[in-house]
Amino acid sequence: MGSEPTTPSTAVGRLAGRRAVVTGAARGIGAEIARTFRDEGAELVLIDIAADEVRELAKALEAESVVADLADAAATAAATTEAIELLGGIDILVNNAGILKMAPILEMTIENWDLTFDINVRAMFVTTQIAGREMCANGRGTIINMASMAGKIGSPNQAHYAASKAAVIAFTRVSAMELGAHNVTVNCICPGYVLTEMGAATRTPEMVQAWSARSPLGRLADTADVAKMALFLASDDASYCTGQAMNVSGGMVMH
Numbered sequence: 430m431g432s433e434p435t436t437p438s439t440a441v442g443r444l445a446g447r448r449a450v451v452t453g454a455a456r457g458i459g460a461e462i463a464r465t466f467r468d469e470g471a472e473l474v475l476i477d478i479a480a481d482e483v484r485e486l487a488k489a490l491e492a493e494s495v496v497a498d499l500a501d502a503a504a505t506a507a508a509t510t511e512a513i514e515l516l517g518g519i520d521i522l523v524n525n526a527g528i529l530k531m532a533p534i535l536e537m538t539i540e541n542w543d544l545t546f547d548i549n550v551r552a553m554f555v556t557t558q559i560a561g562r563e564m565c566a567n568g569r570g571t572i573i574n575m576a577s578m579a580g581k582i583g584s585p586n587q588a589h590y591a592a593s594k595a596a597v598i599a600f601t602r603v604s605a606m607e608l609g610a611h612n613v614t615v616n617c618i619c620p621g622y623v624l625t626e627m628g629a630a631t632r633t634p635e636m637v638q639a640w641s642a643r644s645p646l647g648r649l650a651d652t653a654d655v656a657k658m659a660l661f662l663a664s665d666d667a668s669y670c671t672g673q674a675m676n677v678s679g680g681m682v683m684h
């Protein structure tokens with residue numbers, strides 16, 4: 430056995446010692462990803478507009494938080510830089526923040542369209558540019574973007590949202606092409622319906638039943654289903670996986 434003995438690390442888990450930034454982490458899918466990553470040993474900074482909630486969760490997870498409105502490009506850049514400084518670098522970026530304000534195309538306002546793209550797409554570009562420079566300089570890193578099955582198959586009253594999520598998928602692919610030479614992987618997740626606050630205002634028990642029937646598994650996703658995919662993509666198990674749009678839709682989408 431010619432190798433030197435190594436000092437055992439005190440950090441345990443599949444993300445031990447990794448420095449991760451999660452956006453939209455105050456609640457829902459982002460909060461579940463934060464909890465899952467923390468359980469697996471990651472150091473975390475949570476970014477969200479919901480100040481009280483994100484601070485409270487960060488405290489519970491012994492993490493840091495940055496309060497920012499990701500609809501504002503300058504604020505997004507400042508928050509990303511601050512998050513990286515707090516961590517002393519970055520290994521994992523999860524672009525999870527997103528909004529959905531349902532409206533049919535014929536009644537959709539320009540403001541609704543623009544806000545959807547500002548948060549769901551432009552913020553992702555801003556964070557990726559800043560974190561990507563850092564990761565490329567380090568020669569390693571991984572970025573996970575939250576798309577949606579709507580980005581692949583569309584959904585009524587969600588033209589802006591579906592188009593923004595298709596843009597997330599395309600942005601993910603180009604990011605993977607450009608950053609791969611620096612050993613940085615970029616993937617996105619396409620969840621099906623997840624029972625979070627998003628869409629809760631218009632959701633009825635009948636709709637939930639009808640959606641569940643569309644899945645061969647006969648149920649909707651919970652936030653843990655999505656967080657487990659994020660964990661896989663963030664871990665070394667996915668080291669040869671890049672540019673992918675991974676469905677977590679219970680088989681509602683198979684391409």
Ligand SMILES: NC(=O)c1ccc[n+]([C@@H]2O[C@H](COP(=O)([O-])OP(=O)(O)OC[C@H]3O[C@@H](n4cnc5c(N)ncnc54)[C@H](O)[C@@H]3O)[C@@H](O)[C@H]2O)c1
Nearest residue numbers: 453455456457458478498499500527577622623625626627
């Ligand atoms: N819930 C679903 O069915 C579903 C399905 C597919 C994809 N997604 C995607 O998953 C991601 C998370 O969605 P969720 O279901 O957890 O939604 P959610 O509404 O429960 O959580 C969204 C989080 O993003 C934050 N956020 C919203 N606008 C922000 C802004 N301007 N600046 C900073 N933070 C902001 C919110 O405060 C919140 O913490 C989104 O990108 C969403 O599009 C959700």
